[in-house]
Amino acid sequence: MRRSWLSFPYLVWMIIFTVVPLALILFYSVVKIEDGGIFLTMGNFKRVLEPIYLAVFLRSIKIAIISTSICLLLGYPMAMILASKELSNKSILVVLFVIPMWMNFLARTYAWMTLLEKNGLIATFFNLLGIELPMLLYTEGTVILGMVYNFLPFMVLPIYSVLVKIDKAVLEAAEDLGAPPTIVFRRVIFPLSLPGVTSGIIMVFMPALTTFVISRLLGGAHFTLIGNLIEQQFLTTRDWGFGSALSVVLMLMIVLTMGFALRYEKENEGGGLW
Amino acid sequence: MVKSLLKKAYTYFIFLFLYAPIIVLIVFSFNDSKSRAHWTGFTFKWYLEMFKDRQIMTSLYYTIGIALASSLIATIIGTIAAIGIIYLKKSLRSILMDLTYIPVLNPDIVTGISLMLLFILLKFPRGVFTMLIAHITFNLPYVILSVLPKLKQLDNQIYDAALDLGATPFYAFTKVVLPQISPGIFTGFLLAMTMSIDDFVISFFTTGPGVSNLAITIYSMARKGVSPKINATLSLLFASVVLLLLIVNNRMTRDNNRKERTV
Amino acid sequence: MKFVLRSLLVTLLAITLIISLVGCGSDKDKPVLKVYNWGDYIDPSVLDGFEEEYGIKVIYDEFATNEEMYAKIKAGAGDYDILIPSDYTIKRMIDEDMLHKLDFDNIPNYKYIDSRFKDLAYDPNNEYSVPYMWGTVGILYNKKMVKEEVNSWKILWDKKYEKQILMLDSIRDSIGITLKMLEYSLNTKSDKELDEAKEALIKQKPLVLAYVGDEVKDKMIGGEAALAVVWSGDAIFAKRENPDLEYVIPKEGSNLWFDSVVIPKAGKNKKEAELFINYLCETEVAYQNADYIGYASPHIEAVKMLPDELITDKTAYPDDSDLVGSEVLEDLAGSLVKYDRIWTEVKSR
Numbered sequence: 108m109r110r111s112w113l114s115f116p117y118l119v120w121m122i123i124f125t126v127v128p129l130a131l132i133l134f135y136s137v138v139k140i141e142d143g144g145i146f147l148t149m150g151n152f153k154r155v156l157e158p159i160y161l162a163v164f165l166r167s168i169k170i171a172i173i174s175t176s177i178c179l180l181l182g183y184p185m186a187m188i189l190a191s192k193e194l195s196n197k198s199i200l201v202v203l204f205v206i207p208m209w210m211n212f213l214a215r216t217y218a219w220m221t222l223l224e225k226n227g228l229i230a231t232f233f234n235l236l237g238i239e240l241p242m243l244l245y246t247e248g249t250v251i252l253g254m255v256y257n258f259l260p261f262m263v264l265p266i267y268s269v270l271v272k273i274d275k276a277v278l279e280a281a282e283d284l285g286a287p288p289t290i291v292f293r294r295v296i297f298p299l300s301l302p303g304v305t306s307g308i309i310m311v312f313m314p315a316l317t318t319f320v321i322s323r324l325l326g327g328a329h330f331t332l333i334g335n336l337i338e339q340q341f342l343t344t345r346d347w348g349f350g351s352a353l354s355v356v357l358m359l360m361i362v363l364t365m366g367f368a369l370r371y372e373k374e375n376e377g378g379g380l381w
Numbered sequence: 382m383v384k385s386l387l388k389k390a391y392t393y394f395i396f397l398f399l400y401a402p403i404i405v406l407i408v409f410s411f412n413d414s415k416s417r418a419h420w421t422g423f424t425f426k427w428y429l430e431m432f433k434d435r436q437i438m439t440s441l442y443y444t445i446g447i448a449l450a451s452s453l454i455a456t457i458i459g460t461i462a463a464i465g466i467i468y469l470k471k472s473l474r475s476i477l478m479d480l481t482y483i484p485v486l487n488p489d490i491v492t493g494i495s496l497m498l499l500f501i502l503l504k505f506p507r508g509v510f511t512m513l514i515a516h517i518t519f520n521l522p523y524v525i526l527s528v529l530p531k532l533k534q535l536d537n538q539i540y541d542a543a544l545d546l547g548a549t550p551f552y553a554f555t556k557v558v559l560p561q562i563s564p565g566i567f568t569g570f571l572l573a574m575t576m577s578i579d580d581f582v583i584s585f586f587t588t589g590p591g592v593s594n595l596a597i598t599i600y601s602m603a604r605k606g607v608s609p610k611i612n613a614t615l616s617l618l619f620a621s622v623v624l625l626l627l628i629v630n631n632r633m634t635r636d637n638n639r640k641e642r643t644v
Numbered sequence: 645m646k647f648v649l650r651s652l653l654v655t656l657l658a659i660t661l662i663i664s665l666v667g668c669g670s671d672k673d674k675p676v677l678k679v680y681n682w683g684d685y686i687d688p689s690v691l692d693g694f695e696e697e698y699g700i701k702v703i704y705d706e707f708a709t710n711e712e713m714y715a716k717i718k719a720g721a722g723d724y725d726i727l728i729p730s731d732y733t734i735k736r737m738i739d740e741d742m743l744h745k746l747d748f749d750n751i752p753n754y755k756y757i758d759s760r761f762k763d764l765a766y767d768p769n770n771e772y773s774v775p776y777m778w779g780t781v782g783i784l785y786n787k788k789m790v791k792e793e794v795n796s797w798k799i800l801w802d803k804k805y806e807k808q809i810l811m812l813d814s815i816r817d818s819i820g821i822t823l824k825m826l827e828y829s830l831n832t833k834s835d836k837e838l839d840e841a842k843e844a845l846i847k848q849k850p851l852v853l854a855y856v857g858d859e860v861k862d863k864m865i866g867g868e869a870a871l872a873v874v875w876s877g878d879a880i881f882a883k884r885e886n887p888d889l890e891y892v893i894p895k896e897g898s899n900l901w902f903d904s905v906v907i908p909k910a911g912k913n914k915k916e917a918e919l920f921i922n923y924l925c926e927t928e929v930a931y932q933n934a935d936y937i938g939y940a941s942p943h944i945e946a947v948k949m950l951p952d953e954l955i956t957d958k959t960a961y962p963d964d965s966d967l968v969g970s971e972v973l974e975d976l977a978g979s980l981v982k983y984d985r986i987w988t989e990v991k992s993r
Contacts, residue, residue: 114465114477117458117521121480124518128495129483131502159985162992185395188388198567199630206622207399208575210406210615211599213607217859218402221409221417225868228405242807245854256398261523264572268564269530302530310485310526310572317488327854328813331991334488341490342711343815344984354491361486362479416885418866435688436706453654497721507721585712590678590722591703601683601706603858605937606881608684 136351151352160336160353164360167333170247170322171315174254175262178311179304181255182262186303187296189263190270201267205260216253216324223249223325245327253321258314262307269303270296313361333357403619410612417609427613436598437614443509444578444595451516452573458517459524460566464558466525467532481526484519492519493586500587507589515587516577523576524569531565674701677916680713680724681706682903685777687936694923700916717742717908725911726920731902732816732973734773735766739975743772744907750918753925760964761942764902765972773904774921775942777934779876780962780970781817781899784860788888789870797825797894800871801844806851810863810872813855815987816973817899818845821873824896830971833979842986846993855991864889875901877939879959891959897969902942 139148154160189200207215222228223243233240243249273296281291319335322328331339333353340350413422431437466474484492496518500511535558543553559566581596588597599611679691683706691702705724707713710733716722718740729737737743748754754774761775785794789808792799800809800821812818820830822841832838853869861878863869865886874882879891905924907917923929927945934941934950940960941947947955955961976983 111465111468111470114462114469117462117465117525118477120458120518120521121477124496124499124514125480125483128492128499131495131498132491159989159992163988166992181395184391188392191388196630196633199626199633201567202571202626203396204399205571205575206619207403209578209622210403210619211596211611212579212581213596213599213603214406214611214615215402217417217607217862218405218409220859220862221405222401224863224866226866256402259395259399260575261572264568265527265530265565268527268568269534271564272531272534272561299534302533306526306530309482310523313482313486317486319488323813323855323857324859327852327856329849329852329855329991331988336988337488338490339815339984339987341494342709342715344980345711345715346981346984347494350491354487358483358486361482365479365482366475414885415881416862416865418862418885436704449654449657494715494719497716497719501720585707586716586721590680590705590724593705597708598683598706600708603708604682605684605877606858606861 132351133355134351135347136355139348148348151348152356154349155352155356163331163333163336164357166330167316170250170254170332171312174251174258174315175308175312177251177255178259178262179308182259182307183266183304185259186263186266186270189267190273197271201264204263208257208260212257212320215257216321219253219256219325220244244325245329247326250322250326253325254315254318257318257321258311261310261314265306265310266300266303269300273299316361317357406612407616407619410609410616412609412612415606415609427609428617431610431613431617434610436593437595437610440593440595440598441614441618443512443592447509447513447516447594448574448577451513451520451577452570454513455517455520455524455573456566456570459521459569460528460562462521463525463528463532466529481522483522485522485526489580489582493583496583497586507587508592509588512584512588512592512594515583516580519580519583520573520576523572524566527569527572528562528565531562535561674699675913675916676701676703677726677913677920678703678722678724678911679705679726679920680717680722681726681728683708685728685903685937687932690924690929690932693929694920697923698916698919700919702920717910720910723910723912724908725913725917727906727908728776728903729906730973731764731766731904732975734904734906735975736977737906737908738767738772739977742908742910744909744911744914745771746774746907746921747918750915751922751925753922753927756925756927756930756943756945758942758944761902765974766902767904773906774925775902775904776924777877777937777939778900778902778942779940779960780893780967781821781873781875781901782879782891782893783871784864784874784879784882784889784891785871786864786867786869786886786888787890789867794871794890794892795895797821797896800873801825801848801851803851805870807853808870809848809852810860810869811848811852811855812860812873813857815983817873818855819983819986820899820973822848824894824898824969827896830899831974831976833976833982835982838982838986842989845986845990849990849993861885876959877937880938880957883957883959893962893966893970895969897967897971900967900970900972902972 136151137147137149139146139150189197189204220227224230225242225244227243229243230240277295278291281295286294317334317337319332319338322330322332323335337350337353340346340353409417410427411423411425412420413424414420466477469477496515500507505511539557540553543557544550548556579596581600584594585597595614599607602608602611677700679702681704691704694700695702710730713727713729714733714736717724717727734743751774757775761778763770767773783794783797783799790805799805800811819841822844823830823832823837826837826840826844828837856863856872860872860874861882864872864874864882867886874891876891879889883889883891905921907914911917924933925943927943927949930941930943930946931949934943934946947961958966
C-alpha cells in the first residue's frame with residue numbers, strides 16, 4: 108500500500124475534470140427538459156436500442172477493429188526495428204515518427220486527398236506508366252487507411268518503449284539454450300511486450316471507434332458512424348439527451364468489455380492487466 | 382544481411398507512408414493557386430503573407446505554448462500517478478483505470494461540451510487557463526498508458542535494493558527508477574504533445590474570447606477554403622522541429638564520442 | 645534529476661509565454677469590442693480601420709459552423725458583442741431571446757442595404773439583424789462532363805452521372821434540395837413530404853460519389869466530379885479557378901441564405917457594437933469587404949463600386965427572376981429530429 112498516495116493528485120484531477128463532466132452527461136441522458144420542468148425519462152436509452160442505431164454501432168466497431176488490427180500488424184515490426192540495438196540515434200527516430208501528426212489534421216487529410224483523388228498524384232503517376240487504377244478515394248478501404256495513418260504512432264510508441272528495455276540477457280539465454288528465433292519471439296519477447304501492446308490497442312481502438320472526420324473526408328460520408336451520430340445530436344439537432352445517451356451506452360460497452368478482459372487476464376496470469 | 386536489408390526496406394516503407402502527405406503539404410505551400418486542386422506556379426508569397434496574418438501568428442503562439450505546458454504538466458502528474466496506481470488495491474486500481482479510458486474513449490464533442498459546462502458551473506472565466514486544463518485532462522491518459530507498461534516491466538527489487546544500500550527514496554527514484562521508465566515517460570510526453578497540437582473541438586469549447594489555437598483557425602477557414610498560408614505555416618513549423626532535432630542529434634553524438642574517448 | 649529540473653524549467657517558460665501573451669495588448673482604458681465571425685470572412689484592414697477611427701480595441705475570434713457557435717453562446721461560454729451567424733440560426737436566437745433589438749438610430753448607414761433583403765422570414769420586422777453577405781444554393785457543373793442544359797435538381801438523380809455527383813453532407817441542405825426537387829417547401833414539417841424526400845435520397849445514394857463539406861470547391865476545380873450541390877460563395881471561387889465550371893440555380897427554386905450581423909445579449913458593449921455595425925455599412929468599408937470576401941454584398945452603393953465582371957456574374961448577383969420559388973431556411977425547432985432521423989436512415993443503407 109505504500110506510495111499509492113502518489114496517485115491521489117491524479118484521482119482528484121480526474122474527479123473534477125472527468126467524473127463531474129461525466130455526471131453532467133449522465134444527467135442529460137436521463138432527463139427531459141420541457142416547459143420549465145425537468146422530468147426523468149428512459150426514452151433516450153430506448154431510442155439507442157432501435158435497430159437503425161445498433162447498425163451504426165456495429166459498423167463503427169467493425170471498422171475500429173479492422174483498423175486496430177492493421178495498426179498492430181504494421182506497428183509491431185516497426186517498434187521492434189526501432190528498438191533494435193543497431194540504431195544509434197533511436198530517440199530521434201522515435202520523434203520523427205510522431206512529427207507528421209503535429210501537422211494539422213485537416214491539412215494532412217487534404218493532402219491525402221491530393222494523393223488519392225481520381226486526378227490525384229498517385230493515379231496520375233500510374234497513368235503515366237499505363238496502369239489504370241480503380242477509385243482510391245471514398246471507399247471503406249480509404250477510411251481504414253486514414254485511421255491507420257493517424258493512429259499508427261499510438262500503437263508503435265508504447266510497444267517500442269517496452270521493447271527497448273527488455274533485458275537482452277534474457278533473449279541471449281533463450282538463444283543459447285537453442286531456441287529458434289520464432290520461439291524466442293513467441294515465448295519470450297511477445298509476452299514481455301504485452302503491457303505495451305495493451306496500451307497501444309487501447310490508444311488506437313478507442314479513438315478509432317469515435318472518430319468521424321476521417322470517414323467524412325476520406326470515406327465520402329456514405330455511412331454514419333457512432334461519433335458522427337453523437338456530434339450530430341450535440342450540434343445539428345441539439346438533442347443533447349439522445350447524444351448523451353449514445354455516449355453513455357458507448358462508454359458502458361467499452362468499460363464492460365475491458366472488465367471482462369481484466370478478469371480473464373487475472374485468471375490466466377494472476378496479475379491483472381497492469 | 383538479408384534480414385537487415387528487409388528491416389531497412391520496411392522502415393523506409395513506413396516512413397514514406399507517414400511522410401507522403403507531409404511532402405505534398407510542403408510542396409503545395411509553394412503553389413501559386415489558392416486551391417490545392419491544381420498547380421499554377423511557384424511562389425514564396427504565402428510565407429510572406431503568413432507573417433502578416435495576426436490571426437495565424439497569435440494562434441501559433443498559443444498552440445506551441447499550450448502544447449508545451451499541458452504536455453509537461455500532464456507528464457509530471459501522470460508519471461507520479463502511474464507510480465501510485467501500481468500500488469493501489471486492485472479494486473481501486475481498476476476503477477481508476479476505467480476513469481483513465483474515458484477521455485480517450487469519449488468523442489471530442491462530448492468531452493468539449495461537458496468541460497465547457499463544468500467551467501461555466503464553476504464560474505471559471507474561459508480563456509488560456511481553461512483551455513490548458515482541458516488539454517492536461519485529455520493528455521493525462523496518454524501519459525499514464527505509456528508509463529504503466531514500463532512500471533510493470535520494472536523489477537521492484539532494484540528500488541528496494543537501492544533503499545537497503547542507504548539511498549534516500551528520492552535519490553533511489555531519480556537514479557534507479559526514473560532511468561528505467563524514461564522511455565515510457567518520453568513516449569507519453571510525445572503523444573501528449575501530439576494530442577494537444579492537433580486538438581480542435583475541445584479547444585473550441587473550452588477557450589474564451591481572444592484565445593484560439595492553430596487548429597481552431599484552420600477549421601474556421603474551411604468554409605472559405607483553407608489558405609495556402611496554413612501550408613506555409615505548417616511547413617515552417619515542420620522545418621523548425623526537424624532543425625531542432627538535428628542540432629540535438631549532433632550534440633548527442635558529440636557527447637557520446639567524447640564519453641567513448643574518455644573511456 | 646537533470647531531466648526533472650529541465651522539464652520544470654520548460655514548463656515555467658511555456659506558462660510565462662502564455663501569460664505574457666495574455667498580458668500584452670490589454671490596454672486597460674480602451675473600450676473593447678468582441679467580434680465572433682466565420683474564418684477569413686472580413687478584410688483585416690477593416691478591423692484596423694475601426695480600431696483607429698474610434699479608439700476601440702477589437703478582440704476578433706473565428707468559428708467554423710453556426711452550430712458550434714450557437715452551442716457555445718447558448719451555454720453562456722462567450723460574451724461576444726458581435727456575431728455574424730446565418731439566417732436560421734438568427735431565427736432560433738431571436739426565438740430564444742438571445743439577441744438585442746438594434747437601435748437603428750445608431751446605424752444610419754442601414755439605409756444603404758437593399759430593401760429586397762430587409763424584413764425576411766428569419767427577422768420579419770427587421771429588428772435584430774443587418775445583412776452582411778448573401779447567396780444561394782445551386783448546382784455547380786463541369787461543362788466538359790455535362791453536355792446537356794442544367795436547369796433542374798432532377799439532374800442529380802440521373803443515372804448517366806453515376807458516381808459523378810457530389811452532395812452536401814449537411815442535413816438541412818441535402819434534404820432541402822430534395823424537397824425542392826419534389827416541389828415542396830424546404831421548411832416542410834409534413835411527414836408525407838419528408839417520407840418522399842427520404843425515398844428519393846435513398847434512391848439517389850448509389851449515384852453519389854461522396855457527401856462532402858467545405859472541400860467541394862477543390863473537388864470541382866480539380867475535375868473530380870461532374871455535378872455538385874454548392875453554396876454560391878464556393879461557386880464564385882471555383883469558377884474563377886476553373887473556367888469549365890458553371891453555376892445554376894435550378895428552376896424549382898432554391899435556398900436563399902444570409903449571414904447577418906447581430907448583437908447577442910451575452911455581450912456588454914451594445915453601443916460600441918452598433919457603432920461597429922454602422923461602420924461595416926459605410927460604403928467604402930462594405931465595398932472593401934465585398935471585394936475581399938468575394939461573396940455577394942447586400943449594400944447597394946458598395947455593389948456599384950465593384951468591377952463589372954463581378955456584378956454581371958449571375959452566380960453572385962442573380963436576377964430576381966432566378967430567385968422565384970427560392971426560400972430562406974427557417975428554424976424547425978422540434979421537427980428537426982425528423983430530419984435527423986431521415987438522414988441517419990439514408991446514411992445507414
